[in-house]
Amino acid sequence: MNVTAVVFYVFAAWAVASALLCITRSNALTSALWLVSTMFALAAIFVILNAQFIAAIQVLVYAGAVMVLFLFVIMLLNLEVVPHDWKRWPVWMLGLGLAAVLGATLLPLRNYTSDRLAREISNLPGAVNSNLVFPREDSALAVAQGAVGHIAQPLFQAYLIPFEITSVLLLVAVIGAVVLAKRKL
Amino acid sequence: MGIDLSSPGGATLALLPEILLTFWALVVLLFVAWRHRDGYDMRTAGALSLLGYISAVAATGWLAWRGAHADGLSFMIALDGFRFASDALLLWIAGAVTILSVRWLIRQGILAPEYYPLLMLATVGMMLLAGAADLITLFLGLEVMSISVYILAGFDRTRRASAEAALKYFLIGAFASGFLLYGIALTYGATGQFNFGLIGAQFAATPPTLMAKLGMGMILIGFAFKVAAVPFHAWAPDVYEGAPTPITAFMASGIKAAAFLALARVLSEVFPAMVELWRPVVFGLAVVTILIGNLSALSQTSMKRMLAYSAIAHAGYLFLALWAHSDEGTAAVLVYLLAYSITTIAAFGILASIERAGARTVLLTDLEGLFAVRPFASMGLSVCMLSLLGFPGTFGFIGKWFLLSAALHQGQTVLPVIAMVGSAISIGYYLPVVLAMTLKPTRTRQAHQTIRFPRPARIAVAICIFAILLLGVWPNTVLNFATQKAVQLRQSALPLGNR
Amino acid sequence: MIQLVWLAVLFPLLGAVINAALAFRRPMAKTAVSIVGVGVMAAAFAVALAVFRELQQSPVASYSVVLWHWMPVTDRLSIDLAFQVDHLSSVMLLVITGVGGLIHLFSVGYMRSDPGYARYFAYLNLFIVFMLVLVLGASLPVSFIGWEGVGLCSYLLIGFWYEVDANSNAGKKAFLANRIGDFGVLIAMFLIWWSLGTLDFTGIMMQGGAHWSRGSTMPLLVALFLFLGCTGKSAQIPLYVWLPDAMAGPTPVSALIHAATMVTAGVFLVVRTAAVFTLAPVALEVVAVVGALTAFFAATIGLRQYDIKKVLAYSTVSQLGYMFLGVGTTAFASGIFHLITHAFFKALLFLGAGSVIHAMHHALHHAHSHADPQDMRNMGGLRRAMPWTFALMGIATLAIAGVPPFAGFFSKDEILGAAFARGSEHPIYYVCWALGLAAALMTAFYMSRLVAMTFFGKYRGGEKSAEHLHEAPWVMTGPLVILAILTIGGGLINLPHFAGGSSWLEHWLAPVVQVAMMMVTPTPEIPSGMETTLIALAIVAAVTGLVGGYVLTTRSSIVTPEHAPEERGIWSLLYHKYYVDEVYHRLIVDPTMWLSRRALWQTVDAFLIDRIGVGGTARLAEGLGWLGSRLQNGQVAFYVTMFAVGAVLILRTLVR
């Protein structure tokens, strides 16, 4: 196990722990902060996984802008902190139980390695080297893959249509926020 | 007319209807920003948005007329007859809802002309969803549509019910989006592609893997939510009841149509190779949706709620056509959606005009004796109920027959029987509406007499009723058209050899 | 003329139609009604005579007159509306049109003052139509038209005065009892057709002989079902109960339908299908035993009735029993003989009783008395006021009692003789004979009681009404005279050898029963000494009965009904007709009604099918729907939980 892996596991544990705290804290504000913490951990993992640009906007946009919006609304509403109602334990048991079953269904994904995925995609018998199926660039390029330019080019060429759709989406969001938040129609 | 979708010019051409509609939405938005004082402005905004729909229809028609098709791969957006048919269907729904909305909004005192651009952008989202040839487009289209409709459902936010509807729809919708997105991620992981054709080709070449199965399951869950299939249906009655009535009509017909059209495309282009895997899921969804939808509708007193459950039940029927997974099935989806949307819009149109400003939702008992005062409205609503019931002589029957036919031609007998059991149950809630209007004595004569049926809505509803009856006995054109479009859908998936 | 035999049916039919039209349009046109009503009977009688004459001279014994194809369904089942003119039907034709005509004539006087005069004649004519169809029918279904048709007319005529509930009830009862019998005839037809492939009488006779072996099950079943029909129509045990009630109709109706013609249809049917019966010896025994029992049983009831028509009604039941005893011993000709003589004297008795009632009714009416004009306890000493009627009824009484040389003596004696003769084959016939003899004794007794109570002693109807008593008009007494002549001389048609006759009727009917008689052993000859003894016994019984009846009746003091004490002991049992009606009511009518109302309608229909079945399904659906909408509790948490359950289920299904 090398350093990268260790770092990965540390941040993974951090993310999971923060998420767990996020869903269990009774105070909405605390929950939001733990969610921000999860997002930071995820941003770190993104970097490890060679998605530097995404990691950057994860911190800037997601953890920064979006979550601040959340915090802002929470503060605005000035909600009183309601401690957990322990009479609702059956709901918790049911919810966590269902989530556990769902998790158990998803758990077999842990067995996926790049080799296995390569085998499944290429549909070849026996052991398949993933490097043959997934073209492997040199390490520098791999790092560069997550860079801005590398994302921007396809974003404005191949993914032009979705990109334009997001603009529509944001337009909708703007109108919506205005319409819904206006004091008076 | 071959179009190279990878070039910006080609993409523009292919997306002409959507672009035009967006353009008009911006025009309306600008107009709204300029004038948003009174009912007159509202009406003007509505008329402008109708122009937008008309231009989008024209663009769709032009593309279809020129036989637009993709040179090579359908990139991001599909270019085939099925998409044009879907677009036409969705545009007609949106246009009709716009007509119904104009007076209704004014009467209810909702003087916010942003309504129209939102409706148009929602329609853009629906068209993108139904016409997507790529999971990214699909997701974004779905979100454009959903977010618009979240807002529209809560548009009458001075009413608590409307706000509550929006919240419920939004929370559960976002939750469902998460599932859909996870499904997309896993499918992407399993194939390395977002494009429908390429994924389909990949699945055709390899046996289904765990990741593919999970991905497909998650995507199905996402769609099951959108079409309000049991047990993902629970939001529907509440949201339908709380939302403004024209938006309810829009949701019941438009969103359902867009989701089903997209699902039909996804199932026939992305997952055709896994048909034996998803058929049992569709089967199970159909059974519980038909039975629970119909049974729950029995005990409703509110018309909107009853129609919500009826909408759930109809989603169950539509699964029959998906199960069939054949040209006939795809055509049946189109025909049934058309029949269902015409009927639903007419029914909601009549209900909307019966509603009084700020009053609670229309109850079954409010309809009693309507025939004596408003004979044509109640006849129209009766025809709608019969069409929803699938009564011979109405378009609804043709749709149902086509659905059953599609399933039976594939050797499926259980689902048609269950569908007909559901129909038999449904008579228990459709018939009382007819009964209340025509046979019960009126208790609220004065109330009925104050009903105002605005002319645009009246004309739209009359056309719908006429269409229900005419297509009920003369469905040739529609049937042939739908079959032709279904064949085109198959052919557009064919070059990649995934059938 | 034989081919024109349908004229005999057509004339009364025309009469019925015209009278019906008159009944609606001109209910008061009594002359026209009388002329039409009686005229068509005269015409029919003329046709009957002509047919009879022609048949006498014809070398062929049987003609079939096809009118039209009635039910041409297949080659197998093609029923024609055809008449069969043969020796049997020609005789019946004469009796029906003859006696019928006389009774029509009598009715002109009897019904004169009735507001439903035209309607009455329409019914009466219609009855003749059906009766003729019955006897002329060439096949069972055609006869069945008449068979049920006479039931219809009987129903209408019994309930003629429908405004009295009891009359309507009696009519209904008669039709229902007949229908039970008709059920038997229907089944018999089905059995015959499926095993013989024909329904024509000649066909049955021929095919039956060819395909059925004597004593086998099929002819037995057929015969028993046919006989069930006969017990209904001819008022035998167990279906006789309707006949006494049928006296609710006008008295000429009782004479015509419930004495002379319709009720004898059963006897006629047995003779018509004699071949079937002779193939089933057991059935013959049943017929004989039922006949004898009925004769005896009805006679006992007759002993203690006070209503003059009721006495005659039970007497009719009893006499019909005789006829069945006759045909049951294969003495078919004797049965028919008794049928004919009975038609004469019983018609005479009824019409006589009609005259009496007519007179009593008038007298009581004038005296504003509400006493029952039919109750013999209100009568007495009428011989002074109504000498003709007294004399004619006296003749009939002697005839029915079996006093030689009146007609009844010969016919009755032949039947008893035949029963005794068959006794050597099977001892049951001895029992039948004994019952018959006892019945004869009782018949003589109650008949002389009737005459004694009515005509002797002193008038008990009250002073005021006495002066209004008078003899009936000539249109009423005239037919009585003719019937009396027939009663006296009727015996001649089958005068036996020992009385110097030639048994004409027996020879005449021989071709009809020829095939049937080949299937049975001929009736054993009775030694002539024995025969004389039997005759002597019969005469002794008759005379004893007559004298006993007269003496006992005139000696006892008769009190009017309102002062009558409760009947006691055996008399009570007889007076109440053994409570048979009550028993039937308890055992059959009440349970059927209970079954229909409580069990079937209210329980099965309303409760099980409607409430539990249909309503239950609806409620189940509604209940499930209610449950379904309970899931819709408004809680987002619950909705997403359902969502998650669904998601888990779908995923588990896929990755299973």
Added chain:
Amino acid sequence: MADFLSSIGYEHWVIHVLLGLPILAIPAILFSPVKSARYIAFGVALTELVVGIGLWWAYDSSRSGMQFVTDISWVQGFGIGYRVGIDGLSVLMVLLSVIMLPLVVWSSWRGIDQKQRGFYALIMALNTGMLGVFVATDLFLFYMFWEMLLIPMYFMIGIWGSANRLYAATKFVIYTFVGSFMMLVAIIWMVAVVAKTTGVTSFAYSNLLDHAELLRPWGAWLFTAFALAFAVKVPLFPFHTWLPDAHTEAPTAGSVDLAVILLKMGTYGFLRFAIPFFPMFALSKTTGMVMATLAVIGIIYAALVAMVQPDLKRLIAYSSVSHLGFVMLGIWGSTVESVQGAIMVMVSHGLSTGALFFMIGMLYERRHTRKITDYGGLARITPMLATAFVITAFSSIGLPGLNGFVGEFLVLIGSFGRYPWLVGAASTVVVFSAGYMLWSTQRVFFNRLTNPLNEGIGDLNLRELAVIVPLIVAMIWVGLYPAPLLKRTSGAAHAYIEMIQPVLPKPALADPEVHR
């Protein structure tokens, strides 16, 4: 006559005119002045009669198979066509429908005093529907007519019915709809199965009949689906409880149409579709026994229940159940005799029950009650009505010489060989039917007139006589000379028996043929 008819091309247009004329009349009636609505309706009805009665001569009874055939493609590519035709099974039903139409209109002349236009429009729609069911030779078309009939009937009961009309109308529709919803699945499934083998998608009756062999593996299910639809309509015990309510609450015209035509659609359906398509299953020993037993239970059961009904219309309704049981028995008797008998019962039940409902309607118009105990002794003041009623009552209980007997007799004698015990049991109904009919007649028309309210009841007027007398004439005519009717159905009955002969189990009793 036949020559004249063929010279005017009668066989080419008669069915279209019969079907289309009432439809065209509907707008005319709806948009006419209220006063003239009934005249238009009557005019149309008379025209229908004049046009339709020509079938009597134009129908060639020497030919079996469909006549007056029209086959126009309707929904191209989906095998649906406007296919119509008439054969021996349907010709009498069509005639009965057109004969009844003017009588129905005329009988409503006074009784319907509100919303006249709607009423007559519905009668017209009903008529087209009824005729359509009998002439359709395309299963899609048949199903459409079959279901569309519900609407006019629903409103007729629901709007012009008596007190409990909403319940009755709803029950009627739900029963019928629930009964027939499986039929649609069965029809489509049959077409799918046939199309799979032959490659031809067609809803044509002949197409499905020719390939009935292919349907055999699913015979049981398909037959059950059809049988459910038809059994409810017949109505076969225990699916009969809608009928007393519907009959009782419907206005006179509705009751008459219901009794005369609608009930026949079920039995017609069995003869035309359910048995010929799936003879192997339908005529198997078990199915036959079940159906015949249900028929016989219905016959006796309904007669017994009829006996204790306090309501005249209810009583007649139960008697209908009983009579239709005879039809079912005849159908499963499966001999030419029994099938002919079944058709004859269908016709004569139409005549006599129709007449009974007309007369009860006339009584109801006068006294506004149907309770038997409210009447009594009417014969004195309404002699013509009483006479007509008694004649009809006797025709209804099958008095030989009147129409009722012919059918019942043929059914019973024809079925006796196959089901001797059941027929024996069924025959006992002659007693019960006399019981309920005579008892009710007595309580209405005979006995003493005790209720002073009845004193003022008038006898039949000319219009009413004109409605009743033709029916009574027909009763006597059919009773005494049914040969022309039998002749017209004979070809079809023979062809039908020939068709099912190969799969018919041997009857319990020997065939009468052997002795010939």
Added chain:
Amino acid sequence: MDTRLLLGPTLVVSAILFVLGVAGVLVRRNAIVVFMCVELMLNAVNLTFIAFAQLHGVSGQIMVFFVMTVAAAEAAVGLAIILAIFRHTQSVDLAHINLLKG
């Protein structure tokens, strides 16, 4: 090291986060918290995309970009809706938001 080897562990972390998000939605009553749990689910899915993008190329990362945009839009609208309902009920407790039911 070759970070592609972390595919399996990444998928598991992603699944766990997703499931935690689902669990949060199921058990929490505060509408804002529920919405945050949905955001957690989206984040989890993003991780999956990133993991696959290592193998399949940059398209996965671009998808994440779009997802973030959607999340932002949803957040804007969603929070506006929550504000709107808060104005009616003075609460964001989902247990109290059940006017519509049945």
